[in-house]
Amino acid sequence: MTTPQFVTRLDGPAPERDIARDLVLKRALPVLPAILVLAALPWGLTGAISAGYALLLVCLNFLLAASLMAWSAKISLTLMMGVVLGGYILRLGLLVVAVVPFRHAGWMQITPFAITLGVSHLGLLLWELRHVAGSLAYPGLKPTTNKD
Amino acid sequence: MSVLAQITANGTELKSALGALGAGFAYGLSAIGPGIGIGYLVGQSVQAMARQPEAAGMVRTTMFLGIAFTEALALIGFVVFILLGL
Numbered sequence: 608m609t610t611p612q613f614v615t616r617l618d619g620p621a622p623e624r625d626i627a628r629d630l631v632l633k634r635a636l637p638v639l640p641a642i643l644v645l646a647a648l649p650w651g652l653t654g655a656i657s658a659g660y661a662l663l664l665v666c667l668n669f670l671l672a673a674s675l676m677a678w679s680a681k682i683s684l685t686l687m688m689g690v691v692l693g694g695y696i697l698r699l700g701l702l703v704v705a706v707v708p709f710r711h712a713g714w715m716q717i718t719p720f721a722i723t724l725g726v727s728h729l730g731l732l733l734w735e736l737r738h739v740a741g742s743l744a745y746p747g748l749k750p751t752t753n754k755d
Numbered sequence: 756m757s758v759l760a761q762i763t764a765n766g767t768e769l770k771s772a773l774g775a776l777g778a779g780f781a782y783g784l785s786a787i788g789p790g791i792g793i794g795y796l797v798g799q800s801v802q803a804m805a806r807q808p809e810a811a812g813m814v815r816t817t818m819f820l821g822i823a824f825t826e827a828l829a830l831i832g833f834v835v836f837i838l839l840g841l
Contacts, residue, residue, distance in 0.1 A: 613805060614804065614805050614808040614811070615805075617804065617808075617811050617815070619811065619812060620812070621815070622812050622815055622816045622819070623815055623816065623818075623819035626816065626819060626820070627819075668826075669823065672819070672822065672823070672826075673819065676815070676819060680815070684801045684804060684805060685801075687797075687801065688797050688798065688801050691793065691797045691822065692790075692793060692794055692797065695789070695790065695793050695822075695826065695829075696790075698826075699786060699829060699833070702830075702833060703833075706837060710837070717837055717838060718838070720837070721834040721837050721838050722834075724830060724833070724834055725827075725830055725831055725834045728823075728826075728827055728830050729824075729827050732820065732823050732824060732827070735820075736820065739816060739820065740816075741813070741816075741817075742813070743809070743810055743812075743813055746811075746812025746813040746815070746816050747812060747816050
């Protein structure tokens, strides 16, 4: 009689870390100047700074979520579940902590900040989705095509 | 009459207090749905990875993106929270 083999942790590569890094470096950074200009047109310099701060928070949110998930998966799947759920609360709390002290700061404008936060999170995610493979052969990012 | 006069006199304070209350409710309530969604999503993903470890990479990818999309609902609640006046 063979004993069943259960997987309790994942030792392989972490695709979520690659996706988060790709999202920040290849999507968020190139659109940063456009976002700053779009925010600066109606709201001025403070609007641009607020929009940049919102994009920074979105990127840090993605990176933190991916790092927590990748770290916990190497230890235990149960821990990963706990860390993902706890991480959700933690990241929402960190977001409040990162915004509330600066709500009346001179450089903070709530409207461009709020718009950038919502739009960039969904927009970057939808953009990144186009570059993510949905096959067992290439989990994570799609392999780069060789055009030689 | 004196109560009505007080309410009228403190109308601005009442308005800001109700705004803060509404903002708190907006954020709190909007965080419940994604919390349930993420819990269900991660639970099913962990089950899938435990049952079929060779598909773990794809499941993790889908799970990460699913969590991020679900979290967008809470972010929208946060946006409402800060727009209503913190």
